[in-house]
Amino acid sequence: MKPSLTLLKIGGNVIDRPETLTGVLGAFAGLQTRKVLVHGGGKSAGRMMLRLGIQPKMIDGRRITDRATLDVVTMVYAGLINKNIVAGLQRFACNAIGLSGADANVVPAVKRPVKETDYGYVGDLTPENIGADTLERLLELGLTPVLSPITHDGRGTLLNTNADTVASAVAIALCRHYEIQLLFCFEKNGVLRDPSDDASAIALIDEALFSRYKADGTVSAGMIPKLDNAFDALRNGVAEVRICSPAGLTTSGGTCIRLKHDSPSVQHP
Amino acid sequence: MKPSLTLLKIGGNVIDRPETLTGVLGAFAGLQTRKVLVHGGGKSAGRMMLRLGIQPKMIDGRRITDRATLDVVTMVYAGLINKNIVAGLQRFACNAIGLSGADANVVPAVKRPVKETDYGYVGDLTPENIGADTLERLLELGLTPVLSPITHDGRGTLLNTNADTVASAVAIALCRHYEIQLLFCFEKNGVLRDPSDDASAIALIDEALFSRYKADGTVSAGMIPKLDNAFDALRNGVAEVRICSPAGLTTSGGTCIRLKHDSPSVQHP
Numbered sequence: 001m002k003p004s005l006t007l008l009k010i011g012g013n014v015i016d017r018p019e020t021l022t023g024v025l026g027a028f029a030g031l032q033t034r035k036v037l038v039h040g041g042g043k044s045a046g047r048m049m050l051r052l053g054i055q056p057k058m059i060d061g062r063r064i065t066d067r068a069t070l071d072v073v074t075m076v077y078a079g080l081i082n083k084n085i086v087a088g089l090q091r092f093a094c095n096a097i098g099l100s101g102a103d104a105n106v107v108p109a110v111k112r113p114v115k116e117t118d119y120g121y122v123g124d125l126t127p128e129n130i131g132a133d134t135l136e137r138l139l140e141l142g143l144t145p146v147l148s149p150i151t152h153d154g155r156g157t158l159l160n161t162n163a164d165t166v167a168s169a170v171a172i173a174l175c176r177h178y179e180i181q182l183l184f185c186f187e188k189n190g191v192l193r194d195p196s197d198d199a200s201a202i203a204l205i206d207e208a209l210f211s212r213y214k215a216d217g218t219v220s221a222g223m224i225p226k227l228d229n230a231f232d233a234l235r236n237g238v239a240e241v242r243i244c245s246p247a248g249l250t251t252s253g254g255t256c257i258r259l260k261h262d263s264p265s266v267q268h269p
Numbered sequence: 270m271k272p273s274l275t276l277l278k279i280g281g282n283v284i285d286r287p288e289t290l291t292g293v294l295g296a297f298a299g300l301q302t303r304k305v306l307v308h309g310g311g312k313s314a315g316r317m318m319l320r321l322g323i324q325p326k327m328i329d330g331r332r333i334t335d336r337a338t339l340d341v342v343t344m345v346y347a348g349l350i351n352k353n354i355v356a357g358l359q360r361f362a363c364n365a366i367g368l369s370g371a372d373a374n375v376v377p378a379v380k381r382p383v384k385e386t387d388y389g390y391v392g393d394l395t396p397e398n399i400g401a402d403t404l405e406r407l408l409e410l411g412l413t414p415v416l417s418p419i420t421h422d423g424r425g426t427l428l429n430t431n432a433d434t435v436a437s438a439v440a441i442a443l444c445r446h447y448e449i450q451l452l453f454c455f456e457k458n459g460v461l462r463d464p465s466d467d468a469s470a471i472a473l474i475d476e477a478l479f480s481r482y483k484a485d486g487t488v489s490a491g492m493i494p495k496l497d498n499a500f501d502a503l504r505n506g507v508a509e510v511r512i513c514s515p516a517g518l519t520t521s522g523g524t525c526i527r528l529k530h531d532s533p534s535v536q537h538p
Binding site: 022051052071074075076077078079080082083084086087088090091095096097098099100102103104105134137141143150152154155156157158 | 291320321340343344345346347348349351352353355356357359360364365366367368369371372373374403406410412419421423424425426427
């Protein structure tokens, strides 16, 4: 039987609020499984760009990563946030090691090809290219990898990648070695029926329900790619996916994602 | 016999000029020994502080690391510079792994006690506390650690440490496992007799000459702590120390530092 591994992705206000972050890191440090943490950047990169007088470039509501933006996300995600998370975990006696995708080549990427839109320095991932063996060796040294969503093209250029996508790709790549529980942790209690009511979290979403919720508008905007990443992980061998708030980390609350309603919560592919 | 390891410290204009940096990384990647790279920050942190409107705080010509300064050096050293160096080495097929002192707890530090001056978030090192066993395990996985001079106190706080001091302390700590060659690489050809003449590099400095050069002013200012770190490394088992320009990396040029003029260049403690 493969050993268990918890892959926790944190983002949004969980990163922006120091006391919330400290609570999450303490709970994560206490987990008795092997662990990997993937973090996004919250709103801090946008704030830093504002302070530096860099105008965010958007096309169709999506951010374009030009050279100046790449430098800021590298500083903020791979530097300020990653190192403060690592120091925060060390405080809880969790021997964390902060990595960008360039470090030990753990998350190589390909610069997104230009079609209608040039997204700039954005990296697309292929789970087969993730450095799963290197991550496994670090884990078996007793280390806890903490991944920032900065990747690289192997030719000297850093790239910006969506943190949910990094989490999902790394989870899929590590399935060979581990039984993976993938948790997407953010400020809400899960996928909410009513965005204004934090008590309205949907307990379970399967693919059929996901289609229905997309059609009736229950699930929209940023939640759709998050759920796409979740189903992608399940289809590729990840045993369990949950979307939850920091409280859900230890209570198994939040929204459980399954391929089928009656499929077991832990699958053995 | 212990395996050889080259510990290269780069700083100053070597980091600030992209084409110089690329040349150094290419030469470093080509070295056939085990390798560790330690980098400072050049002038980039000062420039970033200026852009962010943060006034550098100095007492007696020495920089004070307040909270705002700590955040900037963490972003710039552990983020922007460290990750670009790692991506640059990956380009040359050198499997680099960028680390701050908090990562895998490789360089724990103690916040400098306040005596006459409060230096703020500055970390002092003890070579015995360096995570030499962890660094050795990473090296034996075929990885090349790239260390930024950001350290931590083990209680959740990052600290700023002089990069020459990090290089010297890590070199001393790794003596147990490796035969160490420590290279301090910067924009000059070595320790110069005449600072305005790059052809005036002193070929060899031992402790007696160092005392004489300090007394007659040949060696002054920032070169004194650099040489103190060099002699400290030699006294604690480092086999060879050299101060050189990027060209000296492959030609064994620059200034060779020895405890005694007639001591062998490689010592076996």
